[in-house]
Amino acid sequence: MTLGQQAEAHAQRYLEQQGLTFVERNVRYPFGEIDLIMRHKSHWVFVEVKYRSATQYGGALQALSAAQITRIRKAANHYLQLNRLDVPCRFDVIAMEADQIHWLVDAF
Template sequence: MQNTQNQGQIAEHTARQYLEQHGLTFVEQNVRYRFGEIDIVMKDRSDWVFVEVKYRSASQYGGAVNALSHAQTQRIRKAASHYIQLKRIDAICRFDVIAVNPQGIQWIRDAF
């Protein structure tokens, strides 16, 4: 578990750097509520971006991109909705996925 958790933290750090290199601004990381979690919150100019980071060490079973279940997307949406209410955000928001694997990084904008 420790190794998997460490790989996840490295993947989140890699994703954050990648997004910053592509012009997004970091806001917050690992926002946790009892009903869901947001890996990274970024801003893309005036848009708010809720980023789910997926890491897979191998590309079998569809790799990191296909590792997001419907239940997970629902939890992320619920967490983001709560975050938006708490922060009183009135702006366009989107959900992106950053898939990290040994072959590289894949950025999926408006993933769900």
């Protein structure tokens, strides 16, 4: 298991402990990828997981670019259309640095 996969698994467990329900992981399309899809009450939550073992080149949150946000949004819209879902959704970020987890709800 790669470091990225380990971080995603850890993020999934963390979110489940916070009351979210796991739906799917690593949904890929040619134009973008969604790390985790979760449900929280009536909302579908598209989660981007960022992990950095060291912060000397910037923290996990700084690793999320505007282009990535655009690709994630596009992938989420495609997922909703493919699955014929007309539900409220949001985009969260799990930023992991060393042994800390930061959960940004409705991050973008």
